[in-house]
Amino acid sequence: MSKQLVFGHQNPDTDTIAAAISLAYLRQQDGVDVEAVALGEPNAETKFALDYFDTKPLRVITAAKPEVDQVMLVDHNEPQQSVSDLNQVQVTNVVDHHRIHDFNTEKPLYYRAEPVGCSSTILTKMYHEKNVAIPKNIAGLMLSAIISDTLLLKSPTTTDDDKAAVEELVKIAGVDYNDYGIKMLKAGTNIAARSDKDLIDGDAKSFTMNGVNVRIDQINTVDLDDVFARQADIEAAMKDEMHTEGYDLFVVMVTNVLNSDTELLVIGSHTDVVEKAFGKKLENNRMALPGVVSRKKQVVPPLTDAFNA
Amino acid sequence: MSKQLVFGHQNPDTDTIAAAISLAYLRQQDGVDVEAVALGEPNAETKFALDYFDTKPLRVITAAKPEVDQVMLVDHNEPQQSVSDLNQVQVTNVVDHHRIHDFNTEKPLYYRAEPVGCSSTILTKMYHEKNVAIPKNIAGLMLSAIISDTLLLKSPTTTDDDKAAVEELVKIAGVDYNDYGIKMLKAGTNIAARSDKDLIDGDAKSFTMNGVNVRIDQINTVDLDDVFARQADIEAAMKDEMHTEGYDLFVVMVTNVLNSDTELLVIGSHTDVVEKAFGKKLENNRMALPGVVSRKKQVVPPLTDAFNA
Numbered sequence: 001m002s003k004q005l006v007f008g009h010q011n012p013d014t015d016t017i018a019a020a021i022s023l024a025y026l027r028q029q030d031g032v033d034v035e036a037v038a039l040g041e042p043n044a045e046t047k048f049a050l051d052y053f054d055t056k057p058l059r060v061i062t063a064a065k066p067e068v069d070q071v072m073l074v075d076h077n078e079p080q081q082s083v084s085d086l087n088q089v090q091v092t093n094v095v096d097h098h099r100i101h102d103f104n105t106e107k108p109l110y111y112r113a114e115p116v117g118c119s120s121t122i123l124t125k126m127y128h129e130k131n132v133a134i135p136k137n138i139a140g141l142m143l144s145a146i147i148s149d150t151l152l153l154k155s156p157t158t159t160d161d162d163k164a165a166v167e168e169l170v171k172i173a174g175v176d177y178n179d180y181g182i183k184m185l186k187a188g189t190n191i192a193a194r195s196d197k198d199l200i201d202g203d204a205k206s207f208t209m210n211g212v213n214v215r216i217d218q219i220n221t222v223d224l225d226d227v228f229a230r231q232a233d234i235e236a237a238m239k240d241e242m243h244t245e246g247y248d249l250f251v252v253m254v255t256n257v258l259n260s261d262t263e264l265l266v267i268g269s270h271t272d273v274v275e276k277a278f279g280k281k282l283e284n285n286r287m288a289l290p291g292v293v294s295r296k297k298q299v300v301p302p303l304t305d306a307f308n309a
Numbered sequence: 310m311s312k313q314l315v316f317g318h319q320n321p322d323t324d325t326i327a328a329a330i331s332l333a334y335l336r337q338q339d340g341v342d343v344e345a346v347a348l349g350e351p352n353a354e355t356k357f358a359l360d361y362f363d364t365k366p367l368r369v370i371t372a373a374k375p376e377v378d379q380v381m382l383v384d385h386n387e388p389q390q391s392v393s394d395l396n397q398v399q400v401t402n403v404v405d406h407h408r409i410h411d412f413n414t415e416k417p418l419y420y421r422a423e424p425v426g427c428s429s430t431i432l433t434k435m436y437h438e439k440n441v442a443i444p445k446n447i448a449g450l451m452l453s454a455i456i457s458d459t460l461l462l463k464s465p466t467t468t469d470d471d472k473a474a475v476e477e478l479v480k481i482a483g484v485d486y487n488d489y490g491i492k493m494l495k496a497g498t499n500i501a502a503r504s505d506k507d508l509i510d511g512d513a514k515s516f517t518m519n520g521v522n523v524r525i526d527q528i529n530t531v532d533l534d535d536v537f538a539r540q541a542d543i544e545a546a547m548k549d550e551m552h553t554e555g556y557d558l559f560v561v562m563v564t565n566v567l568n569s570d571t572e573l574l575v576i577g578s579h580t581d582v583v584e585k586a587f588g589k590k591l592e593n594n595r596m597a598l599p600g601v602v603s604r605k606k607q608v609v610p611p612l613t614d615a616f617n618a
Contacts, residue, residue, distance in 0.1 A: 099414045106613055107408055108605065111422040115401075129438055296417065304415055 354497025
């Protein structure tokens with residue numbers, strides 16, 4: 001069998017990196033020649049986790065076809081979140097926990113999605129099913145991914161499966177869950193060290209909602225003021241990027257990871273749809289959403305519904 | 310939780326019925342209120358299996374939304390092969406072994422696809438993973454499904470997983486695999502008892518290939534002459550249906566289940582693409598394809614490639 005590549009979405013987060021490493025190792029046990037790569041440099045949180053568990057950052061690719069004919073996707077399936085030339089290669093495996101959208105294949109494949117908080121939770125099950133022991137460093141990265149995606153199991157996306165996976169991975173990784181988790185989340189929230197462009201790009205994903213190009217970014221912080229003190233500059237960067245990338249609506253979720261609240265910063269057309277989606281008015285382009293932490297579960301669905309209404 | 314329905318594709322075959330019954334039972338063990346239903350009456354082969362394993366035929370539905378808001382799909386995912394109002398309901402589970410095509414969701418879901426010979430093979434694994442014992446009659450139906458989809462494990466779609474599932478299901482069902490399998494396959498091939506329309510509809514699926522509406526049916530038989538003796542009448546029925554349903558190209562695979570050969574009967578436009586796909590000329594609208602038994606693996610991919618070339 002020819003070599004394959006496995007990677008997560010653009011703007012890689014901790015789950016995307018951990019799941020790629022994890023699936024690569026699992027498939028290698030079956031003799032598959034597969035290398036975990038990334039579609040971008042690791043963010044500060046992921047760097048912390050990679051350092052902590054003594055793992056090298058993944059090689060960054062911008063296209064797949066020059067190297068391989070077959071790929072595996074983790075933590076995403078929507079082509080616009082994937083490698084630029086996805087339509088030139090065959091997808092043989094997907095492990096994901098998001099909706100399925102614009103994903104079409106010509107041949108049958110292994111597709112494993114579950115409505116859980118994190119791709120790494122699904123991978124934990126897959127190791128069990130294949131009776132493969134999870135190496136310590138990979139367990140640590142998968143644990144980091146679940147902590148990151150569920151914000152220490154506090155996000156409404158959290159399921160019993162995520163909790164069970166954390167319980168198991170903690171033992172293999174040999175860390176104190178809460179202590180390690182807060183250190184890792186804080187490492188990912190060093191707002192002062194990040195440029196305006198990095199803040200609005202760092203964890204951004206593109207969606208098409210009823211024909212409208214919507215960009216939704218999420219900035220994790222331990223203090224909302226660290227971000228909003230720079231509101232004017234951040235808005236300028238958002239406008240700039242909307243112009244160059246053709247986004248119609250740009251939504252930035254600024255999320256306090258310690259108390260699980262979010263304030264939106266919204267720019268562009270269709271801001272009335274955002275107001276309709278959450279039943280609140282924007283003031284100074286901002287809207288407080290207490291208890292909201294999940295883009296996937298608490299922002300994308302109401303916004304999609306409002307666009308389709 | 311509200312009640313859900315689980316069903317396979319239109320023109321139900323044995324796997325579609327067995328997998329619906331099997332997934333319903335598995336989810337019921339988790340307290341989910343779900344009823345297995347069908348999008349059509351069982352064919353002769355499936356009736357034989359249901360009778361043999363003392364199971365009632367499933368209730369037939371034509372629309373989902375009047376009854377439920379949520380559904381589960383087995384053995385298919387393409388909307389044009391599914392219930393007419395699929396876009397009105399939420400899909401919460403898919404268990405399938407086909408390509409993914411035109412399948413979009415708004416929310417995360419449980420999606421389990423593997424490139425194996427039969428959906429019931431995947432379900433056998435899922436029972437293991439959940440530590441649920443497979444009831445004897447359901448094991449018998451799942452075994453029947455694998456025998457049907459892989460033609461007694463002889464189709465090139467057959468994988469080691471299918472073989473392992475058969476080995477296990479035979480023990481639970483308590484039948485002689487080969488003896489039961491040949492009886493069941495023969496029960497499904499009583500050509501004389503079937504109308505021309507039933508022959509061309511019985512196991513037909515619709516595909517869109519590069520914008521062309523392609524209908525591909527498969528007729529299992531123990532003697533190709535039983536079918537081709539009626540060629541003129543069958544062609545007339547095909548033409549009739551192309552006209553009423555808007556198919557551009559109608560391909561009927563006539564498959565000898567005992568020696569694993571197929572002869573195509575082809576009507577409509579783009580017959581040159583069929584010739585290109587298989588590198589052979591049609592004579593009298595027919596083309597012999599020795600060793601071909603799998604629509605999914607041996608007919609759809611070359612035809613899709615030829616349409617896209």
